[in-house]
Amino acid sequence: MGPGRLVGAVVDTALEAGPAVALAVLTTLAAARATDLIHAGGTTASALSGGYAAAFSLAAAVFAVAAMGTPVLLPARPRGNGR
Numbered sequence: 001m002g003p004g005r006l007v008g009a010v011v012d013t014a015l016e017a018g019p020a021v022a023l024a025v026l027t028t029l030a031a032a033r034a035t036d037l038i039h040a041g042g043t044t045a046s047a048l049s050g051g052y053a054a055a056f057s058l059a060a061a062v063f064a065v066a067a068m069g070t071p072v073l074l075p076a077r078p079r080g081n082g083r
Helices: 003-039 044-073
Strands: none
Touching: 003 044
């Protein structure tokens, strides 16, 4: 297996595993927050809502940072003569 295929395999694996890991982290965060709210005396419905709100807030913050960082991290396209 050449280096090009190895790099392709690593990228494919990252593209497959990345969303699964992110979902696991967000689900764990939601469950932990819901458990904390239940132990604080909240109802099950409000605890679940609070857990999901925490998970979605984290996801929104990550996406916002990624959106702001994209123009900084990606190289600018060279301005040519229209080609």
